[in-house]
Amino acid sequence: MNRMESSFAIIAEPNRRSILSLLAASECSVGELERQLRMPQSSVSKHLRVLRDAGFVEARVEAQRRVYRLRPEPLMEVDAWLTPFRRFWTAHVDALERHLDRMDQTPSTPTKGKKR
Template identity: 40%
Template sequence: MPTDQLSRTFSALADPTRRAILAHLAAGEATVGQLAEPFDMSFAAVSKHLRVLQSAGLVTRGRDAQYRPARLDARPLAAASGWITDFERFWGESLDSLGTYLTELQQSATVRADPARTEPKDRS
């Protein structure tokens, strides 16, 4: 079982049903019955998904008479987004480098294929 917050967040997000539940809760709080409507599953199954989301800190449960509406708590998503953004910068830089390398390879192949052709002049 994951112990750090980021691991719990990603573990909870790994399931498509839990992601759909979070998307539903992004529009506002909902009861287990309301969350179960779009799925072909029991209230107990939805409750299990909610428990996983609660343990990851993504959902809180309130009390309104006999109902316990669930609410989205997006704070753990912000931490996950920050972690992903760090790698997005890495991949952006890596892909830029790859693009430059591929352009150089194409220019080199063109010159080798037609030695009479010279590299285009920079018109900047």
């Protein structure tokens, strides 16, 4: 019924990343998320639904509230995918810094340790 969405597709949504970040700090009810994110309740619920289906969060019923908490597995998967790429910034840090320098100083800001 539900197309197995990849974890990457799930966290492509900025609001969902915000939700996850809040939940990383502490578990929250829907209403708390709604207030902190300043978004309509139905949106929050729908995003939570997606996150729950994908295993990013789980809910605990507490009276009328649903308290959501983080589940780490899907993010671990993302973390694992990154592994082969990490050598690009753990090994050649210096080469990277050159790149970053080139990037950061778009047009102006000529100071900043220009190693030319």
